[in-house]
Amino acid sequence: VTHRIVIGNNKGGSGKTATAVNLAAALAEASKSVLVVDLDPQANATRRLGVAGGTGVSISEALFASTPGTSGAAADAVREVGWKDEIYRQWIDVIPARFDLENRISEAASVGAIGRLRRALQGVDQGYDFTLIDCPPSLGHLTQMAMAGAEACLATVEPEYDSVEGGLRYREFLTTNATDLTNPDLYLLGVIIGRVRTQVSAHAFQIAGMRDSFGPDLVWEPTVPERAVIKDAADASMPLASLGSSRARAVSEIFSELADTMIKRFS
Ligand SMILES: Nc1ncnc2c1ncn2[C@@H]1O[C@H](COP(=O)(O)OP(=O)(O)O)[C@@H](O)[C@H]1O
Numbered sequence: 001v002t003h004r005i006v007i008g009n010n011k012g013g014s015g016k017t018a019t020a021v022n023l024a025a026a027l028a029e030a031s032k033s034v035l036v037v038d039l040d041p042q043a044n045a046t047r048r049l050g051v052a053g054g055t056g057v058s059i060s061e062a063l064f065a066s067t068p069g070t071s072g073a074a075a076d077a078v079r080e081v082g083w084k085d086e087i088y089r090q091w092i093d094v095i096p097a098r099f100d101l102e103n104r105i106s107e108a109a110s111v112g113a114i115g116r117l118r119r120a121l122q123g124v125d126q127g128y129d130f131t132l133i134d135c136p137p138s139l140g141h142l143t144q145m146a147m148a149g150a151e152a153c154l155a156t157v158e159p160e161y162d163s164v165e166g167g168l169r170y171r172e173f174l175t176t177n178a179t180d181l182t183n184p185d186l187y188l189l190g191v192i193i194g195r196v197r198t199q200v201s202a203h204a205f206q207i208a209g210m211r212d213s214f215g216p217d218l219v220w221e222p223t224v225p226e227r228a229v230i231k232d233a234a235d236a237s238m239p240l241a242s243l244g245s246s247r248a249r250a251v252s253e254i255f256s257e258l259a260d261t262m263i264k265r266f267s
């Protein structure tokens with residue numbers, strides 16, 4: 001059975017997609033199979049994983065078809081990652097998104113809408129070690145649907161006031177509403193701090209504050225520094241490793257350690 005993990009924060013630019021994509025790469029390098037579900041109409045994860053989301057079945061159609069009483073509607077939407085390296089092709093699959101995923105949001109009030117992602121993935125993702133659900137910067141219907149169908153949540157937070165506040169609101173939201181989201185056992189698995197600038201003292205202050213407010217066990221180590229290679233790889237739709245530089249290797253190593261933490265939490 002897979003571990004289905006929501007990656008969220010209602011703050012945009014907090015590194016949700018960077019975490020989903022680079023954690024998937026690191027898990028693959030550790031010989032773990034991963035399904036990345038792009039649940040953001042911006043479809044950044046889809047593009048960064050080298051998948052052409054423009055054609056074929058996407059998460060949008062899968063959710064539309066996932067009416068009460070159905071299961072596995074996402075089966076047709078699963079694609080192999082678009083990165084060319086064999087190791088990633090072997091271990092990473094993607095369910096792509098397109099901008100028209102927006103159309104699912106207005107259907108939130110239809111019967112059973114909250115269960116659409118859970119039903120759509122039933123029997124589809126159980127063979128993967130991990131299913132990572134990349135969420136939009138919102139606590140609205142799409143994120144709620146992800147929370148309804150997942151085992152646990154990860155928050156990504158920048159060491160900036162508004163991002164930390166977004167992370168705290170995310171935790172508050174999921175703990176307060178788990179039962180109403182039809183998923184009483186849902187919990188916060190961890191907080192990944194990204195875009196850290198070590199020379200900025202305000203960042204050190206925010207990181208210390210996060211260890212206090214989330215608790216030291218929840219804040220995962222190491223933190224992810226602000227590095228141009230992360231953006232370069234993302235913009236080029238390439239894995240960090242194929243940049244080949246020592247800076248890229250250093251950042252890959254950080255995501256490997258985070259992947260190890262993830263693996264250990266479930267073993
Ligand atoms: N640690 C980092 N260092 C440098 N750039 C980063 C880092 N994390 C994310 N980025 C870049 O910042 C932008 C926003 O990050 P992204 O992962 O898309 O955030 P979100 O999905 O939360 O909106 C993207 O252009 C991404 O490539």
Ligand SMILES: [Mg+2]
Nearest residue numbers: 016017040044
């Ligand atoms: Mg994103």
